[in-house]
Amino acid sequence: SQTIHQWPATLVQPVGSPLSLECTVEGTSNPNLYWYRQAAGRGLQLLFYSVGIGQISSEVPQNLSASRPQDRQFILSSKKLLLSDSGFYLCAWSKGAGAYNEQFFGPGTRLTVL
Amino acid sequence: AQKVTQAQTEISVVEKEDVTLDCVYETRDTTYYLFWYKQPPSGELVFLIRRNSFDEQNEISGRYSWNFQKSTSSFNFTITASQVVDSAVYFCALSPPSSASKIIFGSGTRLSIRP
Numbered sequence: 001s002q003t004i005h006q007w008p009a010t011l012v013q014p015v016g017s018p019l020s021l022e023c024t025v026e027g028t029s030n031p032n033l034y035w036y037r038q039a040a041g042r043g044l045q046l047l048f049y050s051v052g053i054g055q056i057s058s059e060v061p062q063n064l065s066a067s068r069p070q071d072r073q074f075i076l077s078s079k080k081l082l083l084s085d086s087g088f089y090l091c092a093w094s095k096g097a098g099a100y101n102e103q104f105f106g107p108g109t110r111l112t113v114l
Numbered sequence: 115a116q117k118v119t120q121a122q123t124e125i126s127v128v129e130k131e132d133v134t135l136d137c138v139y140e141t142r143d144t145t146y147y148l149f150w151y152k153q154p155p156s157g158e159l160v161f162l163i164r165r166n167s168f169d170e171q172n173e174i175s176g177r178y179s180w181n182f183q184k185s186t187s188s189f190n191f192t193i194t195a196s197q198v199v200d201s202a203v204y205f206c207a208l209s210p211p212s213s214a215s216k217i218i219f220g221s222g223t224r225l226s227i228r229p
Binding site for chain 2: 041042043049051088090102103104106110
């Protein structure tokens with residue numbers, strides 16, 4: 001069966017510090033991968049998605065970047081965090097590009113920028 | 115426009131009551147898929163159901179049921195005999211082929227079940 005992992009689970013970082021969040025998927029190959037952010041009490045905002053190694057699509061201009069160095073690894077990064085980067089970050093995967101493919105979500109990383 | 119609207123921001127009911135969560139969507143695609151996800155306090159989103167736009171048959175799974183009405187672009191979710199464990203944020207989502215690999219989420223409805 002497929003599983004998706006995210007780490008760390010929680011993170012407290014000062015403003016201006018770098019960020020690296022990691023997401024890995026097991027039990028499948030060539031998944032579509034997604035990064036979402038959820039501000040407190042708000043809905044999901046799609047940040048990035050990837051249909052293959054090295055292929056990243058950005059949805060919202062921002063302080064963050066994403067990379068996919070391996071088929072089942074998706075990394076969210078920032079060189080300098082802002083207060084507004086605080087939130088709950090969710091990674092998700094789907095089986096392919098079809099509209100019928102539901103997304104499966106990881107446990108999330110709760111980021112607080114102070 | 116491709117959009118999902120969940121007009122109910124928060125709902126609170128007493129345990130054992132029935133509750134319906136509304137979802138209205140907009141899409142220019144004739145073929146599309148609709149989803150419901152549950153986000154319990156732990157944070158992880160849990161997939162509940164997928165519905166094909168060609169299939170308007172209502173679906174029931176235990177205490178959960180879904181009413182898809184293509185004529186009104188709605189995909190409502192009903193919980194019968196609600197329980198405290200149903201307390202969560204529920205998201206409705208749309209996946210039209212024209213949006214490539216992306217799912218469009220509504221803003222969510224926070225459901226609180228009081229004992």
